[in-house]
Amino acid sequence: xxxxxxxxxxxxxxxxxxxxxxxxxxxxxxxxxxxxxxxxxxxxxxxxxxxxxxxxxxxxxxxxxxxxxxxxxxxxxxxxxxxxxxxxxxxxxxxxxxxxxxxxxxxxxxxxxxxxxxxxxxxxxxxxxxxxxxxxxxxxxxxxxxxxxxxxxxxxxxxxxxxxxxxxxxxxxxxxxxxxxxxxxxxxxxxxxxxxxxxxxxxxxxxxxxxxxxxxxxxxxxxxxxxxxxxxxxxxxxxxxxxxxxxxxxxxxxxxxxxxxxxxxxxxxxxxxxxxxxxxxxxxxxx
Amino acid sequence: xxxxxxxxxxxxxxxxxxxxxxxxxxxxxxxxxxxxxxxxxxxxxxxxxxxxxxxxxxxxxxxxxxxxxxxxxxxxxxxxxxxxxxxxxxxxxxxxxxxxxxxxxxxxxxxxxxxxxxxxxxxxxxxxxxxxxxxxxxxxxxxxxxxxxxxxxxxxxxxxxxxxxxxxxxxxxxxxxxxxxxxxxxxxxxxxxxxxxxxxxxxxxxxxxxxxxxxxxxxxxxxxxxxxxxxxxxxxxxxxxxxxxxxxxxxxxxxxxxxxxxxxxxxxxxxxxxxxxxxxxxxxxxxxxxxxxxxxxxxxxxxxxxxxxxxxxxxxxxxxxxxxxxxxxxxxxxxxxxxxxxxx
Amino acid sequence: xxxxxxxxxxxxxxxxxxxxxxxxxxxxxxxxxxxxxxxxxxxxxxxxxxxxxxxxxxxxxxxxxxxxxxxxxxxxxxxxxxxxxxxxxxxxxxxxxxxxxxxxxxxxxxxxxxxxxxxxxxxxxxxxxxxxxxxxxxxxxxxxxxxxxxxxxxxxxxxxxxxxxxxxxxxxxxxxxxxxxxxxxxxxxxxxxxxxxxxxxxxxxxxxxxxxxxxxxxxxxxxxxxxxxxxxxxxxxxxxxxxxxxxxxxxxxxxxxxxxx
Numbered sequence: 001x002x003x004x005x006x007x008x009x010x011x012x013x014x015x016x017x018x019x020x021x022x023x024x025x026x027x028x029x030x031x032x033x034x035x036x037x038x039x040x041x042x043x044x045x046x047x048x049x050x051x052x053x054x055x056x057x058x059x060x061x062x063x064x065x066x067x068x069x070x071x072x073x074x075x076x077x078x079x080x081x082x083x084x085x086x087x088x089x090x091x092x093x094x095x096x097x098x099x100x101x102x103x104x105x106x107x108x109x110x111x112x113x114x115x116x117x118x119x120x121x122x123x124x125x126x127x128x129x130x131x132x133x134x135x136x137x138x139x140x141x142x143x144x145x146x147x148x149x150x151x152x153x154x155x156x157x158x159x160x161x162x163x164x165x166x167x168x169x170x171x172x173x174x175x176x177x178x179x180x181x182x183x184x185x186x187x188x189x190x191x192x193x194x195x196x197x198x199x200x201x202x203x204x205x206x207x208x209x210x211x212x213x214x215x216x217x218x219x220x221x222x223x224x225x226x227x228x229x230x231x232x233x234x235x236x237x238x239x240x241x242x243x244x245x246x247x248x249x250x251x252x253x254x255x256x257x258x259x260x261x262x263x264x265x266x267x268x269x270x271x272x273x274x275x276x277x278x279x280x281x282x283x284x285x286x287x
Numbered sequence: 288x289x290x291x292x293x294x295x296x297x298x299x300x301x302x303x304x305x306x307x308x309x310x311x312x313x314x315x316x317x318x319x320x321x322x323x324x325x326x327x328x329x330x331x332x333x334x335x336x337x338x339x340x341x342x343x344x345x346x347x348x349x350x351x352x353x354x355x356x357x358x359x360x361x362x363x364x365x366x367x368x369x370x371x372x373x374x375x376x377x378x379x380x381x382x383x384x385x386x387x388x389x390x391x392x393x394x395x396x397x398x399x400x401x402x403x404x405x406x407x408x409x410x411x412x413x414x415x416x417x418x419x420x421x422x423x424x425x426x427x428x429x430x431x432x433x434x435x436x437x438x439x440x441x442x443x444x445x446x447x448x449x450x451x452x453x454x455x456x457x458x459x460x461x462x463x464x465x466x467x468x469x470x471x472x473x474x475x476x477x478x479x480x481x482x483x484x485x486x487x488x489x490x491x492x493x494x495x496x497x498x499x500x501x502x503x504x505x506x507x508x509x510x511x512x513x514x515x516x517x518x519x520x521x522x523x524x525x526x527x528x529x530x531x532x533x534x535x536x537x538x539x540x541x542x543x544x545x546x547x548x549x550x551x552x553x554x555x556x557x558x559x560x561x562x563x564x565x566x567x568x569x570x571x572x573x574x575x576x577x578x579x580x581x582x583x584x585x586x587x588x589x590x591x592x593x594x595x596x597x598x599x600x601x602x603x604x605x606x607x608x609x610x611x612x613x614x615x616x617x618x619x620x621x622x623x624x625x626x627x628x629x630x631x
Numbered sequence: 632x633x634x635x636x637x638x639x640x641x642x643x644x645x646x647x648x649x650x651x652x653x654x655x656x657x658x659x660x661x662x663x664x665x666x667x668x669x670x671x672x673x674x675x676x677x678x679x680x681x682x683x684x685x686x687x688x689x690x691x692x693x694x695x696x697x698x699x700x701x702x703x704x705x706x707x708x709x710x711x712x713x714x715x716x717x718x719x720x721x722x723x724x725x726x727x728x729x730x731x732x733x734x735x736x737x738x739x740x741x742x743x744x745x746x747x748x749x750x751x752x753x754x755x756x757x758x759x760x761x762x763x764x765x766x767x768x769x770x771x772x773x774x775x776x777x778x779x780x781x782x783x784x785x786x787x788x789x790x791x792x793x794x795x796x797x798x799x800x801x802x803x804x805x806x807x808x809x810x811x812x813x814x815x816x817x818x819x820x821x822x823x824x825x826x827x828x829x830x831x832x833x834x835x836x837x838x839x840x841x842x843x844x845x846x847x848x849x850x851x852x853x854x855x856x857x858x859x860x861x862x863x864x865x866x867x868x869x870x871x872x873x874x875x876x877x878x879x880x881x882x883x884x885x886x887x888x889x890x891x892x
Contacts, residue, residue, distance in 0.1 A: 316854040355760075501669075502669030502670070522669075
């Protein structure tokens with residue numbers, strides 16, 4: 001892979017890249033650029049001719065402590081959900097990639113994604129039916145257990161975490177699986193024949209080699225969870241106010257798009273900074 | 288879509304004399320105009336078919352009107368927002384002389400300054416109702432007389448209010464004895480709402496939430512709309528609507544014709560059908576808000592909620608109708624509300 | 632890996648995760664047979680919601696529209712996304728980091744905001760509303776997911792395989808179709824499945840960009856919560872997931888989507 005490309009390679013590169021990025025340019029980047037512009041306005045141009053340029057929407061973040069508090073709360077939520085997804089998802093991918101063979105594996109691989117093909121609102125409402133007082137979970141546990149249990153999970157932060165882990169777990173499982181499955185079994189056999197223990201193989205061989213996949217999964221979980229609003233709102237009850245619901249209110253309840261947009265771009269900036277700081281640290285863990 | 292095409296085709300054959308239009312209605316989903324039997328009956332008698340588009344907030348409705356000229360023929364607007372729609376030139380005056388049922392609308396509604404501008408009518412009063420609270424009759428021996436019941440520690444963790452800044456602030460205004468349209472002591476309302484927060488099980492945001500939480504036994508009492516409470520009761524939930532001594536918030540919904548509509552004749556016919564007593568009586572049987580047409584209200588059976596409760600003059604005295612709220616006030620209320628929620 | 636006990640624990644873990652993933656799906660299906668319109672327990676069997684559904688052309692039309700849009704989105708997003716991933720993997724060039732970072736905004740910024748931005752922009756440049764606009768939006772939202780997934784698979788691809796094939800006289804096209812694509816096919820399949828999921832569940836873009844009357848299933852569900860959605864929604868969701876499951880099992884039966892090994 002040379003730093004400078006010859007003409008043929010350049011043409012191929014352009015051919016491969018242009019369609020996707022041109023599409024993204026028209027449908028995402030330019031609209032978001034327009035939104036970025038709106039975030040510096042006093043009001044939307046469509047709502048009246050008396051708009052002006054301002055920094056107020058950004059300074060609102062600094063002057064109103066509610067925004068900062070909720071952003072931290074959302075970042076914590078993103079980290080908790082990501083960590084749980086890794087802890088339960090990575091072993092699952094490991095089993096799928098290295099312990100199960102043949103047709104069963106293909107079927108299981110597909111079964112992990114299938115729940116995603118249902119509507120997220122319907123899924124969240126189903127969780128509400130499971131978690132609420134006297135809901136499916138309590139009824140099931142009380143039917144099995146000899147004593148009565150009152151979990152009362154609904155409308156708590158736990159309910160929000162459960163709902164979000166459920167929604168985003170498949171990302172971690174599948175990206176980890178894709179990386180793990182690509183590791184040659186001969187490598188593992190060789191390591192074993194040299195006397196490496198299972199833990200050593202996992203720590204020195206499987207984990208470093210599958211790290212890019214695992215990290216891709218973590219990013220696909222952490223990034224959207226920080227801005228999520230539907231799960232917190234429905235499952236969190238009065239505990240369910242997060243940064244995402246704040247933005248949603250600006251767009252849906254008062255239609256203050258400039259402020260909502262400013263809050264979104266602050267979110268984006270913070271997430272990008274976190275990823276930039278975290279990526280060398282995480283990549284460094286390879287050796 | 289196929290269905291509407293076939294329906295349109297058969298109707299064109301059936302009603303050769305009249306020109307068949309497709310009118311587009313912008314409204315909340317499940318709010319009267321989209322009842323299948325009602326649009327079917329309308330198509331049968333006029334030949335015009337009805338297609339719906341829905342909105343999820345009044346602000347969104349205004350944006351849709353601004354950005355989609357010509358897309359809609361009838362729009363349902365909460366009277367509080369009608370002056371803004373008139374001012375922006377989004378809706379056109381309606382020739383009410385062509386509406387056979389308009390005469391049944393009492394002057395108090397028909398001459399509402401929010402709907403009339405320079406003597407021209409921009410909104411036909413359609414329905415009205417109350418925002419107050421409803422109780423789970425299994426959790427109360429008798430209906431409470433005061434809104435302070437929501438703050439009663441007996442019901443701690445079993446109360447719910449809608450996740451809406453304006454509504455929350457106005458409920459707080461009622462509870463602190465203030466004018467809902469001119470809250471002078473915001474700190475008192477904020478403090479009162481802060482006391483309410485620990486009482487709450489959750490916020491609700493739609494009729495769907497409300498019914499499910501009530502059916503699952505999650506709440507003792509929750510703020511609600513009169514028409515929705517009637518509908519929930521009609522569906523068998525143990526629900527009773529309460530108009531406390533402190534009063535209730537009143538709202539009025541009107542039907543308007545967008546300035547860019549190309550089917551104003553058919554739109555007028557549809558609006559006339561929507562205020563027709565025959566339509567309203569059948570709608571009310573399924574649970575409806577109160578009709579703004581006195582003739583329609585009078586045509587209800589004597590035991591109907593909308594006749595018994597909302598027809599009671601002693602209750603009407605306690606209703607405070609909402610005025611228009613400026614965007615600045617809304618933003619200010621939202622800030623207070625978000626701070627209260629974030630403190631949880 | 633051998634080791635009887637460890638393999639057993641692993642399998643139990645996998646089954647536990649699958650139960651967790653399918654719990655709400657199972658509840659969703661159960662509730663489509665439950666008589667209470669408010670999802671009340673205890674359970675009481677009924678066919679009513681399926682009967683109601685057969686008379687509800689609106690839901691059926693919306694469901695079919697959603698599936699068609701999701702199919703088109705998946706095809707386009709997978710093709711474009713895979714091409715871009717290969718380019719990002721194979722070539723080093725100035726601005727590559729920027730292109731990779733640019734994939735984050737559509738994932739990080741809540742769809743509500745991206746959808747609103749699309750609405751305003753599409754009107755400004757004259758794309759307007761309608762099914763083409765909806766598909767343009769869906770593909771754009773699905774693309775980053777495809778690229779990230781395929782790239783995750785490519786990261787483990789041994790570039791010397793391509794060089795070896797080329798050394799044996801294979802041309803670029805043959806190398807691509809015989810060496811590279813087969814190797815990354817599990818990543819492409821996973822990316823396609825995500826793309827389908829993104830489109831099939833996407834209500835914001837469809838909500839803003841559909842023509843009045845042309846609703847999709849998520850939009851119908853989203854607007855229905857105001858009035859209250861009935862278990863009919865569960866019934867249609869159950870039918871869709873059952874059909875999807877059948878298609879997937881057939882696909883798993885006749886192809887090697889999990890990757891060779």
